[in-house]
Amino acid sequence: MSTTTQNLTGQSILAGASTEGNGRKVNGYNPATNERLEPAYSLINEQQLKLATAAAAEAFESFRSLEPSKHAEFLEAIAENIEAVGAELVARAMAETGLPEARLTGERGRTTGQLRLFAQVVRQGDQHGVRVDPALPERTPAPRVDIRQRKIPVGPVAVVGASNFPLAFSTAGGDTASALAAGCPVVFKAHNAHPGTSEIVGHAISKAVADFGLHPGVFSLVYGPGASIGQALVKDPVIKAVGFTGSRAGGTALMAAAAARPEPIPVYAEMSSINPVIFFEGALAQDPVAQAKAYLASVVGSSGQLCTAPGLVFVPTGAAGDAFARAVSGQAPETSGQTMLTEGIYNSWTAGVQALGSQDGVELLGRGTEGATENAPAPAIYTAGVEQLLANPVLQDEIFGAASLVIRYADAAQLQTALGRLEGQLTATLQLDDSDHEAAGQIIGTLETKVGRILVNGWPTGVEVGHAMVHGGPFPATSDPRTTSVGTLAIERFLRPIAYQNFPDALLPKPIAEDNPWKLTRRIDGVLQAKGE
């Protein structure tokens, strides 16, 4: 595999212009070989960052006023441009992340698919949230004047990219796509672990910006020194909201910076989750080997580097649970390590596993084998009882990578207690059959207060991008449980309502004009009208 990709400049894209950074240079590395990848990327300083944020501020007024069809076509053009890159994009992403080709090809499809899905929403226009309370001139004791409401984008958005989805949660990923769909210019900070992948996608976005004649400040891609440029970006007064996917430490640092601004702004950080899976008795009547295989596949896929990987599995004590545990022990050696994203992540995983394995009452249940590449550790499954989980917060720490903990619970009361003590999570999964409905029904209420998504059977990895998806949940899963970072509801994170009172029709913005030229769904006096009425 080539380690250099054609046409990469090693430069940031500041409002459409490839720009050499004034700071030091960094390279990507192939984590499968620890080989350095060219070109080196020059990091920008805070002064150069101002070029991006100032341009984003300038671009806001025209970008937020795009009519729906052009706005939607712009999002679709980004998707087309990404596809037009061809095999080079997946090859570069493989080299920079160690993720396998099938996974990255799928991820590219998810990335372009979500751009097109968001384009559908933009074309339909429901995100404008139009409400009309018509004038009531005869009302007593006082008449009512006409009041209309619509949502407008909040302003330029900073997006800090994730390491683990170099396409779907990176440059043109969910946060960028939803901010652009809302009408917000984006300043994107690339993850330094996949700079070339980021540049390729950045040019795909910038080409669409140029082809549609948009202000170049609609999108910038910046390479900067790790945390400090992220902090500078969040503190920039031009920026009105932040999207982030990454570690709990990284997310909480951005939350603190945003809260300390003269004008505090929202941070949408997706951070930390161990995604409890709960087995009920009835479910365990199935083939335990097949169940163990499905569990281990979910643990080791993408080397466990998924936000929704099942890090905590509750299994009842007793014969059926024992059979499952034995099956996990038996199948674990069949699993093989896969390359992790970076040497740093590999080292963190190793430290996390050592910490977990050394806790009182925690035992190794099964271990896979190391992979053939660098940074491909042997998957590790541990087990403990509810008592240990309740007594020791280390057992709730996320270990980012292929590791998981099986907790044996004695009865429904013990399970309820354990679930009630969990931190906020992205997901919880119930493994059940018809005979388990009553037991499952007793814990759903608790889970609703703890998570953003509850699954029945199946496994939480693999997040569908749709209208009903919630990829969110209470802290520390995210910084803001009122939102999702996957699915079309994500667009609403970057909108705010405005009321227009007693406006002459000539001055009303098009989305709320009396003759409804954009044919939007409207809520009139509290009642949703059929589309375009």
Add this chain to the structure above:
Amino acid sequence: MSTTTQNLTGQSILAGASTEGNGRKVNGYNPATNERLEPAYSLINEQQLKLATAAAAEAFESFRSLEPSKHAEFLEAIAENIEAVGAELVARAMAETGLPEARLTGERGRTTGQLRLFAQVVRQGDQHGVRVDPALPERTPAPRVDIRQRKIPVGPVAVVGASNFPLAFSTAGGDTASALAAGCPVVFKAHNAHPGTSEIVGHAISKAVADFGLHPGVFSLVYGPGASIGQALVKDPVIKAVGFTGSRAGGTALMAAAAARPEPIPVYAEMSSINPVIFFEGALAQDPVAQAKAYLASVVGSSGQLCTAPGLVFVPTGAAGDAFARAVSGQAPETSGQTMLTEGIYNSWTAGVQALGSQDGVELLGRGTEGATENAPAPAIYTAGVEQLLANPVLQDEIFGAASLVIRYADAAQLQTALGRLEGQLTATLQLDDSDHEAAGQIIGTLETKVGRILVNGWPTGVEVGHAMVHGGPFPATSDPRTTSVGTLAIERFLRPIAYQNFPDALLPKPIAEDNPWKLTRRIDGVLQAKGE
């Protein structure tokens, strides 16, 4: 007027039980006479506060599961109970606030009206936000399982009451009503300036809780030592969101406390706004004396103690603007001071007016006369140029009370510059006629980035409670411009989405069950369906 109201206990209502506080006692005062009002109210300490928050946590599960009709009737019962108190409520509120009877009678109607409006929303059920992405078993490359989304309440909510609306933004005011409508138990901290009014309304709510057989933790009313009990309430881990109306200092203190929690939570604080009003040339062709009277009426109403009082008015230089300014000078002496809410607020107003009047380039334009009561200062109107406004941040400070600043602007460019430099505001108002449309059109885009509501003609005081209203805006007007604290959209502040993946129908919560027993509006595969389909 009697200074004692029958049946007041001077006690907090902790989960339905009138409870003597373990702290010191405070009295309300009649600000018109500085006379002390009985009874004294005993303040609770943090240990007693735990009785309220623990009960709210216990009440959450059952309260959030109420079916729509009962939930709506509960809100309506609160309104009925408030009305059933009769004249005693308005009389006590008059004694505690110095506000006139007509204003308080109107405010009571607004309070009960918004409870009934929110009941309509609850009965209709659109706030559940149901989305269904049906299973696609034939989809390639991978099938899709059924995914459903609904919104659930965030959990127990702390509401810190305002001084300036002893009914509509206090015990059963907008924050309490919207939290209860969302399905969140409420722990309400009374404002110590109107403790008796708060207690009367608190019993009206508690009676409805009891009559409907709800868990008593659904509502508590606490009297506590000013800021410290508010801080304790916001820091309580049971509390999941905060509603607040008050000063910028108070609001930012609560925001900081909420952000510093182990689990940060949202604070919806409505704080500080000077509500710019912009006169265009055409509008000034009208009768300047009538315009000056309307302006002054908006400044002095409720002694200027309204969130949307017009504190900053832009008037063009030149003959027409001069005529308006002369009319303001001529009419100001006709205005008379009205009692302010407390001696402390009166003192703050006096200090604010002295500070504004002593700034370079600020001149007194007109002054009213003092009122006959205590704490009824003479309304004060100042004037300055755009240069002074741009150079001196003191000119943007809110002076809570009957004071306002007229800024003379030379041309469209100077107006645009001045508006671009304003902090976030609740409202902006355009005074215009047909000939001003072009000039107005040029600044609406700027105003949209600065405010939550834009009015044409009229005055910003008097906030309609409806579906389209936005009482919000960028910081420091509020802590969260994505929301409103008035109108039915306020309910959404206290909701969060959850996804249910691959659930058997038997385990689905009723709002998202396949047969749609609550007949809710649903978004199916991204498309809104007609009600109940």
